[in-house]
Amino acid sequence: MGIANLDALDEQILKLIADNARIPFLEVARACHVSGAAIHQRIQKLTRLGVLKGSQYVLDPERIGYETCAYVGLFLKDPSDFDRVVEELRNIPEVVECHYTTGDYDMFIKIYARNNHHMLSIIHDKLQPLGLQRSETIISFHEAINRQMPIPEIKNKKGSTENMDVEVEEEE
Amino acid sequence: MGIANLDALDEQILKLIADNARIPFLEVARACHVSGAAIHQRIQKLTRLGVLKGSQYVLDPERIGYETCAYVGLFLKDPSDFDRVVEELRNIPEVVECHYTTGDYDMFIKIYARNNHHMLSIIHDKLQPLGLQRSETIISFHEAINRQMPIPEIKNKKGSTENMDVEVEEEE
């Protein structure tokens, strides 16, 4: 599973749909000067390749009742327990991200909670029993930026002899 | 600002669309036993209220060439510089999140990079000149969980005594 072999049309499609999942494919087609069917096929291909993993509406956490967001670094009692702990974290819906990390922490997670009290109860009552040595909490007061990763520029077209390193260089 | 005043229909709509931005509104309508026009109005309302902030396709970072993801805690030389630094971070597209935090760090950001070398160059050449005292990097080896926050259960229906059991029936 590595880098997908994308061409300039794929790139253009991704740039158009990444931040607007409701855009009509025909509108994408007109922007790309190809048929609607071509866009339809490409999006199926990108999905089959795993480049696209679905679509989402972006929700405002505060407006649906999440006052508090935190990152928590976990130290496990038994660091070979990774897989079990991840499975248990999946059952805690307020845990929205979980990373295996280098360095300080064994694991690093992101949590949404209704308020500080709720956050504390998640950490004490749900995380602690999973077998933590200890944890470190970073409370986020305000999320000033939250956006998609940039879609890299494709330089080489598919037929080229070189394999695709997706190299990104700024150009306009 | 604050928690939007949502009812059970809003909740059901959010649950249906949150992880599937391409679902036809008419399909949502059928699941909710209301008209398509009602869903259309509700989604406009939720957008106007700021509960919905747009839609996205979910991309696989690795398949578009991002091998490396890191969280970086920033210590600013001049902590009153928050706003300027955020604006400069907006110009670095690889920075996808930026939080104001309590405790250890002044600021906490998430970065995608093509590889370790690219990550280092972002941190040294782009972040350091913004006026950092120092920074701490947490490399993510693997993102085991990445999902939406849960849609809270709505308890009281808006100004009504009526009970609401809304059943969603699977159908083809």
Added chain:
DNA sequence: GCTGAAAAGCGTGCGTT
């Protein structure tokens, strides 16, 4: 892999309740 065409399905505005 892309195209155009055709059929089925959807989004959206409006008048009504």
Added chain:
DNA sequence: AACGCACGCTTTTCAGC
């Protein structure tokens, strides 16, 4: 606030290249 309807546009499929 929700409904039904109607129009135009979109999605999806398929034969043909």
